[in-house]
Amino acid sequence: MRIALFGYGKMGQMIEQIARNRGHEIVAKIDENTQDIDFNSMDVAIDFSMPEAAFGNITKCFNNNVPVISGTTGWLDKYEDAITLCNDKKGAFIYASNFSLGVNIFFELNNYLAKMMQNLPEYKVSLEEIHHTQKLDAPSGTAITLAEGVIANSNYSEWKLDNSSDTILPITSKRIGKVPGTHTVDYESVVDRISIKHTAHNREGFALGAVTAAEWIIGKSGVFTMRDVLNLG
Ligand SMILES: NC(=O)C1=CN([C@@H]2O[C@H](COP(=O)(O)OP(=O)(O)OC[C@H]3O[C@@H](n4cnc5c(N)ncnc54)[C@H](OP(=O)(O)O)[C@@H]3O)[C@@H](O)[C@H]2O)C=CC1
Ligand SMILES: O=C(O)C1=N[C@H](C(=O)O)C[C@H](O)C1
Numbered sequence: 001m002r003i004a005l006f007g008y009g010k011m012g013q014m015i016e017q018i019a020r021n022r023g024h025e026i027v028a029k030i031d032e033n034t035q036d037i038d039f040n041s042m043d044v045a046i047d048f049s050m051p052e053a054a055f056g057n058i059t060k061c062f063n064n065n066v067p068v069i070s071g072t073t074g075w076l077d078k079y080e081d082a083i084t085l086c087n088d089k090k091g092a093f094i095y096a097s098n099f100s101l102g103v104n105i106f107f108e109l110n111n112y113l114a115k116m117m118q119n120l121p122e123y124k125v126s127l128e129e130i131h132h133t134q135k136l137d138a139p140s141g142t143a144i145t146l147a148e149g150v151i152a153n154s155n156y157s158e159w160k161l162d163n164s165s166d167t168i169l170p171i172t173s174k175r176i177g178k179v180p181g182t183h184t185v186d187y188e189s190v191v192d193r194i195s196i197k198h199t200a201h202n203r204e205g206f207a208l209g210a211v212t213a214a215e216w217i218i219g220k221s222g223v224f225t226m227r228d229v230l231n232l233g
Pocket of ligand 2: 141142143180
């Protein structure tokens, strides 16, 4: 498979390594200064760039019939536009706030726990995410997906950073050293606490998930999620 990397930072470099080990070819490494992009040279594009760059990169790929795997976070105000464009162009698209197998299982666990807790108002829910100090967006995309899972199954109607009420689900974002990504969901009552936590030890899981998604999307058209790729039901 011929892969173009949109963004060649920490994730782009890890994806290159995993992709080469799986027998794929990296045909382009694209950044904000790249002028001419040969879209005919690539079978799939993988975008791990920057919040302000992601939608433009995705648009270019759809306009040139290239399937897109999007891992960049912090651009989701334009997600519906991306879906519309993908459908108009009969393209192929997967966005995931987190591509790792472990976090996608954690998302399922989070939804299941939220359903079990939905009629137990004595438990107050809160989310915490910890990442490295270079991270640009807060809260993390993963924390937002977790919050959406809780909100869909509870009386919380929205999430906010560092702000809580009976209807506001609070998210705390911490930036510490080189932490690759730690997410915790807490249910706290007067008598006890239930916590679920995912800790990434490095970036390999994210990169492997993105390459697996790229392998999976070849030959398909439509908008998909990691639930489709991982066959999580
Ligand atoms: N979904 C997931 O599983 C994961 C998602 N992420 C997300 O992926 C994104 C990238 O993370 P990470 O690799 O750690 O970040 P880095 O800052 O290490 O890399 C981002 C790269 O994008 C480049 N860039 C800037 N503008 C453009 C552009 N217009 N087109 C292409 N590339 C551009 C930057 O170049 P320069 O430095 O020259 O500006 C930089 O090399 C973040 O949004 C992060 O949250 C991260 C891990 C997992
Ligand atoms: O920026 C990162 O590093 C990460 N970003 C993603 C997010 O915002 O959730 C995924 C992972 O946690 C690492």
